[in-house]
Amino acid sequence: MIDRHLLESQLAAERATYAERTPRSRELFDAADHLFGRVPMTWMNKWSGGYPLYLATARGNRITDVDGHEYVDFALGDTGAMAGHSPAPTVEAVRQRIEVEGGITAMMPTAEAEWVAADLARRFGLPLWSFALTATDANRWALRLARMLTGRDKVLAFSYCYHGSVDETFVITGDEGQARLREGNVGAPVPIELTTRVAEFNDIDSVEHALAHGDVAVVIAEPALTNIGIVLPEPGFLEQLREACDRHGTLLLIDETHTISAGPGGCTRAWDLRPDIVVIGKSIGGGVPSGAYGISQELANAVEDHPDADLIDVGGVGGTLAGNALSVAAMRATLGEVLTDAAFEHMIALGTRFAKGVQSVLDRHDVPWSVSQLGARAEYRFAQPAPRTGSQSAAAHDDDIEEYLHLFMANRGVLMTPFHNMALMCPDTTAADVDLHTTLFEEAVSRTTS
Ligand SMILES: Cc1ncc(COP(=O)(O)O)c(C=O)c1O
16 A cells, blocks of 8 residues: 555655756756746646756667766657657658758658558558648548538547547536536637537447437547556447447547557557548657548548538648658658567567566555556556546546656656656667566555555
8 A cells, every 4th residue: 555654755855866866957947938838848847856857869768868867768758759769760761851852841742652651551451541740630630521521510539538639629528428628728719518529438328328419420539548547448349339430420530649559550450440530640750740640432532522622722631741751751761660560569568568567566565556558558557446437547646656656767767758657668678678667666666655
């Protein structure tokens, strides 16, 4: 059992150590008078310790901060660097594009784009692809297509899901099962109930209830929730979801941005899912902004036949820099040479090793937490058994334990993902890196249990 008094004193000690170890990061943060929130993007304040570590260099799964400390990186830019930092084939392809060929962005296609689309089709099973620079944009554009094709105005999203800054998806279940705006949402454009119906993950009755209104264009779903801890689907849930969508004339969008950890074609391929639309972002450009959505032939035909679809001007789908030559070159190299089938085998084996290591510590110390694995990704949650819905997982959140564990790790050279207790394996991660985490996790837990 976690002893709250011990936790308090250990957390104070870790905060002090963090401050002693990272004076240069502190100095840069204090001097950032012209940055809103003192950081280039406000989420960067999520790192524990009161200010973020400043990046000096990064290669593979190693990061060095501006105070000269090296870290084993399990955060990997919250999946943006799943291919490892600056993977050599991606760097080479980017250099070739920028230095040798020239032309970073020209609003013109490059020859490599078809290879990338064909590879995404091979991985995820959908035949036709279009590119974006973020998963957020890919989701937004795909939702627009779905609304237009079905002639319906609502989206169904799962409570506590996250799909990027997509207005329709900042939703939780209200007291009477209605869609409620998620707390903290900044400047919502319209009341969420105008755009969204909500359901609980793993609760097919709540899905049926929402779809029965007959106004849902598309269900947007991660095949396992990953942004409120990992919530794995229970056996049969995703099949029931597909079947319910078919019966209600609703499309199914699977967002694989994080769940690509399950394998080269994400959960879609690993679990034989049949989405109408797949969205993928973050990892596929090796860190260079890249995203994509894939659609079925049937959907593509319907869009082409639609009398009012303006897809080549200001219809709300697409962006000036999307599919640019640099992004496409980075995707070509990353998908072709870094995030390969063989790399996934290595990463998933390490994900298993990580989850087993954590579980063995929890068992030895009789701590009522759980660890969930999704291929190359694993996450611990402060509840046992593992939560089965987003709402249950949200209730298991514990700020103090999370900050303590993050700081304990960072102070000893291991980075965990700030928004999660998540560890992601990349092609450069080794068994020794995973074992270092297990050893530190055991030490952190034993210092706070009585
Ligand atoms: C499942 C999922 N989809 C989409 C996004 C949005 O990605 P981005 O912020 O790169 O647009 C995220 C970000 O965390 C995500 O987890």
